[in-house]
Amino acid sequence: MEIKTIKEINNLVREYEKNNASPEFDINAPVNLIGWVRSNRCSGKILFISFSDGSRLNSIQLVLKSDELEGSFEEIKNARTGAAIIVSGNIVINKNDDEGQRFEILVKKAKLLKQSSEDYPIQKKEHSMEFLREVAHVRPRTNKFYSIMNVRSELAFAIHNFFHLNGFKWVSSPIITANDAEGAGEAFNVTTNEGENAFFNRKASLTVSGQLHAEAYAQAFKRVYTFGPTFRAEKSHTNKHLAEFWMVEPELAFCDLEKLMILIESFVKFTIKTILKRCSEEIAFFKKLEGNENIDEKLNLVVESNFQKLTYSQAISILKEAIGNGKANFEDNNIFFGMDLKTEHERYICEKYVNGPVFIYNYPKQIKSFYMKLNDDGTTVAACDLLVPGIGELVGGSERENDYYKIENRAKELNIPLDDIQWYLDLRKYGYNKSAGFGLGFERLVMYICGVENIRDTIPFPRFNGNLKF
Amino acid sequence: MEIKTIKEINNLVREYEKNNASPEFDINAPVNLIGWVRSNRCSGKILFISFSDGSRLNSIQLVLKSDELEGSFEEIKNARTGAAIIVSGNIVINKNDDEGQRFEILVKKAKLLKQSSEDYPIQKKEHSMEFLREVAHVRPRTNKFYSIMNVRSELAFAIHNFFHLNGFKWVSSPIITANDAEGAGEAFNVTTNEGENAFFNRKASLTVSGQLHAEAYAQAFKRVYTFGPTFRAEKSHTNKHLAEFWMVEPELAFCDLEKLMILIESFVKFTIKTILKRCSEEIAFFKKLEGNENIDEKLNLVVESNFQKLTYSQAISILKEAIGNGKANFEDNNIFFGMDLKTEHERYICEKYVNGPVFIYNYPKQIKSFYMKLNDDGTTVAACDLLVPGIGELVGGSERENDYYKIENRAKELNIPLDDIQWYLDLRKYGYNKSAGFGLGFERLVMYICGVENIRDTIPFPRFNGNLKF
Numbered sequence: 028m029e030i031k032t033i034k035e036i037n038n039l040v041r042e043y044e045k046n047n048a049s050p051e052f053d054i055n056a057p058v059n060l061i062g063w064v065r066s067n068r069c070s071g072k073i074l075f076i077s078f079s080d081g082s083r084l085n086s087i088q089l090v091l092k093s094d095e096l097e098g099s100f101e102e103i104k105n106a107r108t109g110a111a112i113i114v115s116g117n118i119v120i121n122k123n124d125d126e127g128q129r130f131e132i133l134v135k136k137a138k139l140l141k142q143s144s145e146d147y148p149i150q151k152k153e154h155s156m157e158f159l160r161e162v163a164h165v166r167p168r169t170n171k172f173y174s175i176m177n178v179r180s181e182l183a184f185a186i187h188n189f190f191h192l193n194g195f196k197w198v199s200s201p202i203i204t205a206n207d208a209e210g211a212g213e214a215f216n217v218t219t220n221e222g223e224n225a226f227f228n229r230k231a232s233l234t235v236s237g238q239l240h241a242e243a244y245a246q247a248f249k250r251v252y253t254f255g256p257t258f259r260a261e262k263s264h265t266n267k268h269l270a271e272f273w274m275v276e277p278e279l280a281f282c283d284l285e286k287l288m289i290l291i292e293s294f295v296k297f298t299i300k301t302i303l304k305r306c307s308e309e310i311a312f313f314k315k316l317e318g319n320e321n322i323d324e325k326l327n328l329v330v331e332s333n334f335q336k337l338t339y340s341q342a343i344s345i346l347k348e349a350i351g352n353g354k355a356n357f358e359d360n361n362i363f364f365g366m367d368l369k370t371e372h373e374r375y376i377c378e379k380y381v382n383g384p385v386f387i388y389n390y391p392k393q394i395k396s397f398y399m400k401l402n403d404d405g406t407t408v409a410a411c412d413l414l415v416p417g418i419g420e421l422v423g424g425s426e427r428e429n430d431y432y433k434i435e436n437r438a439k440e441l442n443i444p445l446d447d448i449q450w451y452l453d454l455r456k457y458g459y460n461k462s463a464g465f466g467l468g469f470e471r472l473v474m475y476i477c478g479v480e481n482i483r484d485t486i487p488f489p490r491f492n493g494n495l496k497f
Numbered sequence: 498m499e500i501k502t503i504k505e506i507n508n509l510v511r512e513y514e515k516n517n518a519s520p521e522f523d524i525n526a527p528v529n530l531i532g533w534v535r536s537n538r539c540s541g542k543i544l545f546i547s548f549s550d551g552s553r554l555n556s557i558q559l560v561l562k563s564d565e566l567e568g569s570f571e572e573i574k575n576a577r578t579g580a581a582i583i584v585s586g587n588i589v590i591n592k593n594d595d596e597g598q599r600f601e602i603l604v605k606k607a608k609l610l611k612q613s614s615e616d617y618p619i620q621k622k623e624h625s626m627e628f629l630r631e632v633a634h635v636r637p638r639t640n641k642f643y644s645i646m647n648v649r650s651e652l653a654f655a656i657h658n659f660f661h662l663n664g665f666k667w668v669s670s671p672i673i674t675a676n677d678a679e680g681a682g683e684a685f686n687v688t689t690n691e692g693e694n695a696f697f698n699r700k701a702s703l704t705v706s707g708q709l710h711a712e713a714y715a716q717a718f719k720r721v722y723t724f725g726p727t728f729r730a731e732k733s734h735t736n737k738h739l740a741e742f743w744m745v746e747p748e749l750a751f752c753d754l755e756k757l758m759i760l761i762e763s764f765v766k767f768t769i770k771t772i773l774k775r776c777s778e779e780i781a782f783f784k785k786l787e788g789n790e791n792i793d794e795k796l797n798l799v800v801e802s803n804f805q806k807l808t809y810s811q812a813i814s815i816l817k818e819a820i821g822n823g824k825a826n827f828e829d830n831n832i833f834f835g836m837d838l839k840t841e842h843e844r845y846i847c848e849k850y851v852n853g854p855v856f857i858y859n860y861p862k863q864i865k866s867f868y869m870k871l872n873d874d875g876t877t878v879a880a881c882d883l884l885v886p887g888i889g890e891l892v893g894g895s896e897r898e899n900d901y902y903k904i905e906n907r908a909k910e911l912n913i914p915l916d917d918i919q920w921y922l923d924l925r926k927y928g929y930n931k932s933a934g935f936g937l938g939f940e941r942l943v944m945y946i947c948g949v950e951n952i953r954d955t956i957p958f959p960r961f962n963g964n965l966k967f
Binding site for chain 1: 502531532533534579580633638649650654657661664670671673688689690698699701710713720725726728732899923924929957958960964965
């Protein structure tokens with residue numbers, strides 16, 4: 028067997044150690060590696076190269092001895108950080124190693140494939156996140172961004188896998204749309220050089236949500252989900268907003284709010300569990316960063332807890348009481364039924380009162396979207412938000428209004444142009460019994476799992492107001 | 498065990514039949530179904546309802562007898578096509594059935610959940626594809642679109658699965674970009690109500706390809722892929738073009754054209770094999786449609802053949818010879834080195850000369866993109882197209898130019914603004930040994946697998962010149 032990646036070496040060494048250095052593991056198998064120099068140090072006639080090949084987070088150490096090497100020692104000695112090299116050799120187990128470098132590669136043969144220039148932006152020192160955003164084309168070569176982007180990739184697969192296992196069909200909702208699902212009015216326009224409406228003969232925008240289109244497909248397949256990019260032209264400069272982000276939006280026909288909350292809970296647990304299992308190296312890396320010491324406990328708490336449920340009314344009472352008895356003091360202490368809960372309120376309920384994930388449901392209709400099902404009380408809608416410790420709102424969902432006249436009235440009240448959504452309202456005429464679904468901002472989940480502070484660091488090439496580099 | 502979907506019933510009946518009606522399969526298990534009426538026929542005191550619940554393509558027959566039914570027979574009798582109903586009952590095996598209806602459900606209890614209005618667009622008759630495009634919000638409720646969109650969903654998962662199994666990381670390339678990878682100049686602009694460049698402080702476009710950004714990530718992870726929407730503002734009204742479509746673009750560091758062709762072959766085979774296995778009911782449905790009688794043979798040919806390889810020069814010779822000896826007569830018989838092969842030429846080579854999938858490679862540089870690697874001959878580039886019988890070009894790929902000065906010169910020759918792609922060119926300075934990748938138009942693969950003639954019928958809500966309904 029020829030070993031070709033660091034990942035394979037790592038698996039082999041682990042098996043070898045687990046089996047107490049059993050001879051059945053041929054630890055002397057030839058190793059052929061191709062990848063990049065992370066750092067290169069010369070000590071007399073020996074080179075120590077920290078080497079990475081993209082197959083896993085942690086780099087490994089290559090040892091090259093000038094008098095035993097086939098190939099030019101001088102050439103490799105000059106390989107700078109970022110240079111591409113190819114090496115072959117053998118694994119050497121470090122039995123008495125303190126620093127956790129359980130093995131290294133004794134290189135027999137080496138070749139420099141492509142040098143890296145002296146101005147290579149990633150050097151062996153701490154770079155600020157701001158600096159790294161300016162070099163987004165090379166930042167995945169740092170441990171931090173390798174980790175975040177690997178979690179991102181594994182998380183995306185876990186999401187597809189969860190839905191596929193549970194009989195959901197993937198639906199690609201359109202990116203260019205003629206309507207604005209949330210009525211928020213902060214959509215980007217899509218034009219051509221020939222004029223504003225020249226291509227489609229009408230005004231075109233970038234989608235803010237795939238939900239309306241997903242509802243149409245849920246009426247055929249029962250269970251569907253979208254997973255695609257969505258857009259907001261918000262001039263926000265907080266660390267929570269992007270102009271371009273990915274959304275996951277499942278939609279289920281014949282589903283009510285109660286069943287939806289069960290789905291959300293199993294979805295969140297499944298995806299986090301998958302990352303804990305598949306990205307243990309990355310989680311261990313995040314744990315070493317300042318402020319992230321409890322990241323594994325935080326994630327395990329979510330996986331192991333039973334998500335609690337509180338109505339919006341209960342949440343309001345809890346907040347009032349907390350202020351009244353001095354347990355809490357918010358920047359905004361003006362708590363009343365009908366208010367939009369702020370992050371400080373959500374975090375109090377989630378982190379202090381519940382100390383775990385909690386659903387708030389049955390929100391006042393005036394703070395929620397037109398398509399949400401009006402409850403029998405006439406004042407609240409069958410909507411829920413999932414709050415999690417450390418970040419606040421992670422998921423928002425609702426049962427949809429299934430009555431044609433009620434939803435039409437609500438749209439009129441909110442001055443939503445009916446022409447644009449007539450097809451959507453019409454769904455209610457054709458056997459639309461129930462439908463419910465949720466929306467998850469994919470980057471928010473990446474932020475949460477990785478303990479990243481700025482959402483701009485959770486997507487390869489972030490788009491935000493004033494910034495369109497790359 | 499309570500049975501809740503048509504899919505479960507189908508699996509149970511199949512097991513039951515396979516085991517020769519073994520009593521260990523409790524075929525009398527109670528069945529509870531929720532879904533929609535496809536058609537409803539009353540024969541005296543018996544209703545026959547064709548019923549669908551989205552869990553699989555084929556609907557099943559419900560039998561309701563007026564004197565044995567719990568619930569209102571009259572109510573169910575009036576349930577129109579499209580209405581939502583809930584029923585419970587038992588499976589009845591039709592031992593001597595000619596028409597392939599191997600079982601039906603004898604309904605004990607039924608309830609109309611939501612009526613469908615009389616103007617429901619999908620009735621029990623043949624609808625034209627043009628008409629169905631006008632009602633794209635309900636067309637997935639037809640067998641044809643259920644089949645296409647189910648293949649689409651399974652194909653997307655097969656693609657993610659293929660790359661995940663092979664160690665590729667998913668990278669979301671940005672949708673809003675400042676550059677135009679192909680230099681084709683047919684990009685949509687992204688603006689806000691505040692002005693053309695107000696949001697990003699520069700001109701913004703919708704991406705035409707994720708490749709440039711994927712290359713940056715391949716230099717960190719070695720193997721990456723994008724799978725996301727791409728856009729062309731082409732005013733084309735052919736059956737092959739959309740303004741919005743999904744692209745799959747893997748990119749591999751340290752990969753040359755030869756290895757790339759091996760990857761393309763295994764990718765195409767894996768995805769088609771998965772569909773043949775997981776969507777056998779849909780393939781059987783397509784086979785019954787006019788012009789699609791050989792669809793399974795066509796797909797099996799691809800899976801079982803060894804993809805052939807011809808250089809572009811060889812292809813030119815073959816075409817010249819075919820015209821010379823009267824074997825072929827094209828609309829365009831002017832064959833010369835440097836021409837862009839037309840579909841008729843590609844199909845001749847693929848269908849008549851090779852009779853199977855074939856790669857054409859080493860194209861003249863003037864008909865290919867600036868980023869492709871110049872071969873040593875100085876006139877051709879290391880690019881390949883995969884041609885398949887029945888459709889022509891399915892995949893295009895190339896090894897990328899790894900020399901900073903060569904690629905910079907080529908970009909200059911083609912008047913590509915260097916400022917926009919400086920970061921991309923710079924990758925060549927930092928250990929960029931080799932890189933290669935391919936692009937697959939996802940909808941073209943759906944077209945090919947389903948035998949669909951118009952690409953507008955392969956995506957839920959198609960976008961094209963003059964059309965932005967929904």
